[in-house]
Ligand SMILES: Nc1ncnc2c1ncn2[C@@H]1O[C@H](COP(=O)(O)OP(=O)(O)OP(=O)(O)O)[C@@H](O)[C@H]1O
């Protein structure tokens with residue numbers, strides 16, 4: 358693997374825990390200055406992959422290059438060039454906002470004469486002025502997230518690992534958080550961010566969908582939607598739950614996602630007339646309704662490549 362290739366390059370990256378293969382033969386190419394997303398169900402290997410890329414966990418097999426360094430062998434040279442925001446809040450709850458940042462600065466040996474200025478700059482950028490003397494443990498979810506991002510970026514890392522940085526944060530704070538990520542990317546920082554939110558995944562320059570440790574799909578979100586290995590049919594019916602159950606049993610149906618009273622049905626590419634096929638299932642089940650083909654969104658891609666009905670599963674399967 359050449360050093361000029363990208364911020365992160367892996368080949369055959371694999372990590373097992375006992376009988377579980379948490380990361381399975383993963384090939385990644387993450388270009389410098391991009392926001393790259395990891396999307397995948399719980400337990401699909403996102404955190405494990407990030408920990409290996411950050412040099413905190415050794416792989417069982419495979420090669421890793423991060424910022425041109427062979428990991429884990431050259432991890433000592435990597436430490437000060439990356440930032441890592443862990444999935445769980447990992448700052449000191451009994452230190453104030455300012456004290457936490459000062460502590461992180463000391464770890465990264467930020468020069469003494471610029472520390473004060475850098476901390477003030479971060480407190481300002483991440484809207485933490487009013488909380489500067491508040492203990493981190495008493496901050497709201499969104500404030501904690503902003504403090505964690507401030508801490509992860511304090512030493513101007515070239516590469517940022519953000520593991521589900523916006524879980525439990527309201528939509529406005531998430532938007533604000535993403536504005537900050539785009540500012541960082543524009544300034545040249547490469548960002549690897551894991552998420553469960555489709556809207557966030559869609560905002561990434563490139564994306565990997567992980568499933569059971571494997572790469573289920575990779576590419577630009579737009580391209581993934583254009584090249585989805587399925588066709589999508591929208592169904593309007595007065596009995597969406599009943600229709601969803603029937604459709605799921607149909608041979609050419611990959612998945613069914615309910616959105617309000619509408620259904621999005623992902624249909625196998627082998628089916629020539631997907632809307633007709635869906636309409637037939639409805640009539641055979643004695644259901645009235647209307648079916649028409651629509652463009653795919655990212656959730657359709659997710660369901661198709663992982664074979665998981667996330668939206669329907671989230672609502673629970675009625676008996
Ligand atoms: N230290 C460990 N020991 C044993 N098993 C582990 C360990 N770390 C992770 N695993 C297992 O590896 C698999 C992948 O876990 P991982 O935390 O990487 O998933 P994830 O995609 O980050 O999930 P989530 O979305 O829930 O954060 C899971 O089955 C998990 O139980």
Ligand SMILES: [Mg+2]
Nearest residue numbers: 403404444520
């Ligand atoms: Mg995780």
